[in-house]
Amino acid sequence: MIITAFRYCESGFCPLSITVTEVVINSVIERVKPTVEDVVSKLGYELVDIEYKTLYGDKHLIVYIASDKGVSLDDCETVSNALDAPLDALDPTASAPYCLDVSSPGLDRPFKTQRDFERNYGTAVEIKLFAPHAETKQKTIIGTLTERTADEVTVETDGKRLSVKNAQIALVRPYIEF
DSSP, rough: EEEEEEEEEETTEEEEEHHHHHHHHHHHHHHHHHHHHHHHHHHHOOOEEEEEEETTEEEEEEEEEOTTTTTOOHHHHHHHHHHHHHHHHTTTTTTTTOOOEOOOOOOOOOOOOOHHHTTTTTEEEEESSSOOOOTTTTTTEEEEEEOOOSSEEEETTTTTEEEEEGGGGGEEOOOOOO
């Protein structure tokens, strides 16, 4: 089933089609986010992201956490145990079963928030573009992240600063050289 909603765009209100599945996923995430943020921050971690998706035929609520000291398996267990009771009381899936997973974001997870970018200033990043950049003629740019604003991401590459408009960017993630 597809639901048509409307959003404001340059020419007025434009239709926006979303599926019932997307509504359910977003609803679960919106319901749990304040509780998860509260628990995670009280334990001294940063909430990076929350996902609700089907993996291997089961529903999973995945909570990604970060810490300046890194995230260990013990950290994930601590957060998972602390979230059990509040999430059970909240019942975000209306009694539908789900698995709670707590994880670090991973080394190559794309940046999603401004805090992700700030945490990585001065480090090597990979920027994947929808189309080749006008200046470099490349769809992938590797450089040192120097700034991210509401409009663009700036990196230093080959000794010069290069800015890329956010609308041109498919993803930005840490650059890992093997």
